[in-house]
Amino acid sequence: MPHTFSRRMDGLRSSAIRDLLTLTARPDVVSLAGGLPDPEFIPRERIRKEAECALADPASVQYGETTGLRRLRDVLAAREGARIGRALDPGQVVVTHGSQQALSLLAQVLLDPADIVVVEEPAYTGALQVFRAAQADIRAVPLDRDGMDTTALQELLEAGVRPTVVHTVSNFHNPRGVVLAADRRERLAALADRYGFWVIEDDPYGELFFDAPPPPPVATFSDRVIRLSSASKILAPALRVGWLHGDRAVCEAVELLKQGADLCGSSLTHQITAAMLSDEAWLALHLDTLRTRYGARSRALTAATTTTFGNAATLSDVKGGMFCWVEFTDDTIDTADLLPTAVEHGVAFVPGSAFGVGADLGAALRLCFATCPEDVLAGACERLGSAYLAHAQS
Amino acid sequence: MPHTFSRRMDGLRSSAIRDLLTLTARPDVVSLAGGLPDPEFIPRERIRKEAECALADPASVQYGETTGLRRLRDVLAAREGARIGRALDPGQVVVTHGSQQALSLLAQVLLDPADIVVVEEPAYTGALQVFRAAQADIRAVPLDRDGMDTTALQELLEAGVRPTVVHTVSNFHNPRGVVLAADRRERLAALADRYGFWVIEDDPYGELFFDAPPPPPVATFSDRVIRLSSASKILAPALRVGWLHGDRAVCEAVELLKQGADLCGSSLTHQITAAMLSDEAWLALHLDTLRTRYGARSRALTAATTTTFGNAATLSDVKGGMFCWVEFTDDTIDTADLLPTAVEHGVAFVPGSAFGVGADLGAALRLCFATCPEDVLAGACERLGSAYLAHAQS
The missing domain is CATH 3.90.1150.10 (Aspartate Aminotransferase, domain 1)
Incomplete structure (x- = not known):
């Protein structure tokens, strides 16, 4: 057969x-x-210590909330809120199974087949996979040394193209290595507000700057930005802790879909991650x-x-x-x-x-x-x- | 907006x-x-010990294979193969983020909107969520004290209904508590072969029998059965280890979709689970x-x-x-x-x-x-x- x-x-x-x-x-x-x-x-030694500490609590091995351990969401809301310069509450944060899951759930929440998604070219392959699985109509705008060419994006929009989502890796682009320039961040956010698309700001590398931190996130400038990040590159991939934050209704829709996708994340790795992220000095x-x-x-x-x-x-x-x-x-x-x-x-x-x-x-x-x-x-x-x-x- | x-x-x-x-x-x-x-x-103490042991290996904190840690797939192939009475190789096993993810990925691999899915009624709510998200046309067959009423299913089929998928919780049904009778297992498998639908045999509870083990799995009787199970009910939910096994082409399609869904599972919890499942005496x-x-x-x-x-x-x-x-x-x-x-x-x-x-x-x-x-x-x-x-x- x-x-x-x-x-x-x-x-x-x-x-x-x-x-x-x-x-x-x-x-x-x-x-x-x-x-x-x-x-x-x-x-690894710190992870071992935090695993031992977490496992003293029976809750560390039980099912958890679909949106993630509250203590972890609190830490993330505080950290991300500080980056975008306004208060976030934990209801605007969803912990995901790596930031790849955040991307995948967002695509499912936001996209119907044939909906238009704009990506940067070269594009993050994991984003291409997700948008292809969503049967989206994928359009590309070029990248240069200052990140996404927002003039090219604007020309697309002015020509009548109406994306549902624009995806950007704003910091230390995968694969291109570049950083989206500060003025282009504001411009991208303004275009999102004007044309009503969602920006997915995919930022797993922003903490790994060598000399100076990158400019404020795109999410600083508009509520139509959903920001994604991850503990994989700064702590450990095996924690499988990523997150998204932004619009509350989007978070609620993601939660609804995540119930069916995998019920919840690991209470154990959430506890370990929360402990490490909240030890600010370390x-x-x-x-x-x-x-x-x-x-x-x-x-x-x-x-x-x-x-x-x-x-x-x-x-x-x-x-x-x-x-x-x-x-x-x-x-x-x-x-x-x-x-x-x-x-x-x-x-x-x-x-x-x-x-x-x-x-x-x-x-x-x-x-x-x-x-x-x-x-x-x-x-x-x-x-x-x-x-x-x-x-x-x- | x-x-x-x-x-x-x-x-x-x-x-x-x-x-x-x-x-x-x-x-x-x-x-x-x-x-x-x-x-x-x-x-918890055993999990702590195995976490400590796993963390001696740098691979335990790194990204892993999309289909799951090889050692874990080996253990699962051996255990599940013994249950269905024929050899399984690790290429027929995919480790997932709880068996809920297996269900969700399978639905995405197998179903287009409006495809027909038959579920038992009362139905597992997590399956309903997944099939609703897949925009499937959900039909129900009743359950009685011997599990799914396969005569009712056969009548549906004979009336011309052509499901893509039939979902069953064969052992200690959630929520109904019943076990699918042995003769109905063979009958369900024969119907799958005859009408060409996939059976998703969802079995997180089969190990939790009180007196005698349940009859051989439905997967014993047909290659058109994809079997799902989980470590959540027998070891710990927070390991987030579930799995599916069956048809190789289905496993490969699930792998492809899982790359975009979350890249891979946690090498750490996979190592912990493999160690616990392979200690047969314990x-x-x-x-x-x-x-x-x-x-x-x-x-x-x-x-x-x-x-x-x-x-x-x-x-x-x-x-x-x-x-x-x-x-x-x-x-x-x-x-x-x-x-x-x-x-x-x-x-x-x-x-x-x-x-x-x-x-x-x-x-x-x-x-x-x-x-x-x-x-x-x-x-x-x-x-x-x-x-x-x-x-x-x-």
């Missing part, structure tokens, strides 16, 4: 990045592909350490890439986050073709085409500098250089 | 059970409403203890309800699980109206109407005997009796 699946499965393809994670299992391959924090930077020190260490790795990768490729590649000017975007000046190259050769040479990356909507991003690739120490990053760049030469000669 | 949400939100309403959980926060109310295991029966003892304790509570609740209501109510013959279904012989009563009076009297339950599709279940209610010790259950029944009298006289 043939397998027939729902129509939403038609447009869906496997995430190139998730598939590449299988490569990382090979010990001879250095993977700069996945957006993985270095496990050595994850405070958290400040921990974030400072992460910023210093990831900053050093970013510089090491940039230097090694520049040494290896010279004028043959341009790199994003990385000021935070986890990713460096490399564009080869030889635009006949297709990095998807380069990848198998690179893996033979012992290095993996994500080809630019994985992040494309309509544009040809074949000459670009994404490198993650977060997972490996500086010397390994340097060695990986050498391998990439060798692979590039071997590929060019083949 | 008005809030407009997607069409899937139109048919959705909040779970009466989840909403009732707020009542359980009142210390003066004994809640027999939620399907909550007793935290005292949850092996697990056997733990399950024996649960069976003995929940069995005693079930008998206590049944006795107290019988004492309180005598001939005014009939009770399900509970042989496992967590729930007792009470039907008042006075069918003019509406238990949804009784509920506020009951809460005033210090006891909560779930009214029958929460489980209804088309039938009038207003004279029934669901009691959970798992959460409270015997003396508290007895007291709760007295309170329910007083509330019933007060309500009848009002």
Whole structure:
């Protein structure tokens, strides 16, 4: 009997990045592909201590509220409220199973098939998957060194395009590495108010700045912004704690859908996360350490890439986050073709085409500098250089 | 600006059970409403030990595979394979964020709007929510003391109804408490093969039998059965570990959708769960203890309800699980109206109407005997009796 699946499965393809994670299992391959924090930077001893402490309470192993542990929502409301400069109450916060779940639930709450969604190009692949599963009509606006090109967005709007949602990774873009400029944040918010679309401000990397914090969130400037963030990049992915905050009616609709999606999150990992996020002195020190260490790795990768490729590649000017975007000046190259050769040479990356909507991003690739120490990053760049030469000669 | 949400939100309403959980926060109310295991029966010390052990490994805090930790899938494939009497490989198992996520992802993989889904009536509310969110055309077949009325299902099929999915809670039904009879399991499987629908066999309670294990799963008899189960009722809800197993192409489609839904589960809680499920001697003892304790509570609740209501109510013959279904012989009563009076009297339950599709279940209610010790259950029944009298006289 043939397998027939729902129509939403038609447009869906496997995430190139998730598939590449299988490569990382090979010990001879250095993977700069996945957006993985270095496990050595994850405070395992602190997690152990907080798990032990949480487990003294029977509530830590029981079902919890669908919107998340109240204590955790309190901490998040306080932290996020401070960032956007106005008070948030816990009813405007929903804790999700990673910020990916927030994105997925929001898409289901807000989108019917054929509704228009605007994404940045290159786009976060996890957002593309979600919007494809929602059978949305996906349009792209380009990114430049100042983030989303809001003039291009405005032109789309003026031409009559009416998106339901505009998605942006405002800080240290995945994969492009850039930060949305302050004036564009205000402009994006004003466009949302004027044209009545929702902005999903997807911000898992904002805390990982190397020198100075990024400008105030887009959510500072409009109530039509739903902001997403996560503990995965600053504490640990395995806590599976992400969150969204914003409009109360949207939060209530997300809660309703989350009841059916998974009932609730883990009371245990919520308690652990709340304890770590509310220890402000410890958290400040921990974030400072992460910023210093990831900053050093970013510089090491940039230097090694520049040494290896010279004028043959341009790199994003990385000021935070986890990713460096490399564009080869030889635009006949297709990095998807380069990848198998690179893996033979012992290095993996994500080809630019994985992040494309309509544009040809074949000459670009994404490198993650977060997972490996500086010397390994340097060695990986050498391998990439060798692979590039071997590929060019083949 | 008005809030407009997607069409899937139109048919959705909040779970009466989840909403009732707020009542359980009142210390003066004994809640027999939620399907909550007793935290005292949850092996917190063992979880603490396994958390400590897992956290020695950096992989325990990192992102994991979308389908779940390999070691956990190995354990689950072995255990579930033994139950259905044929070998399963780990590629036929997907670990999910509780079995509710398995149900939600399956609905999204299999169903387009207006596709027909057959559920049992009374139905598991979490399944109703999922199928409503999928905008399915929900049909009900009645349950009797032997579980789903497969003759009624066959009549539907012979009348030309072509479901995409048939959902059954085969063991210790939620809310009805009954077990699907062995011959009906074979019949349901044969109907699936003949008419080409998928059976979702939702089985979180099968391990919680009091005297004898239930008959072999429906999945024993057909490859068109996707079986769901969970660690929530036997280990701890806060692990958020559920799973599905069955057809490989369905598993791959679920994996693809799960990438967008939440990337992956928690490597930490997967490691903890794998360790506990693979310690067979410990697990056997733990399950024996649960069976003995929940069995005693079930008998206590049944006795107290019988004492309180005598001939005014009939009770399900509970042989496992967590729930007792009470039907008042006075069918003019509406238990949804009784509920506020009951809460005033210090006891909560779930009214029958929460489980209804088309039938009038207003004279029934669901009691959970798992959460409270015997003396508290007895007291709760007295309170329910007083509330019933007060309500009848009002």
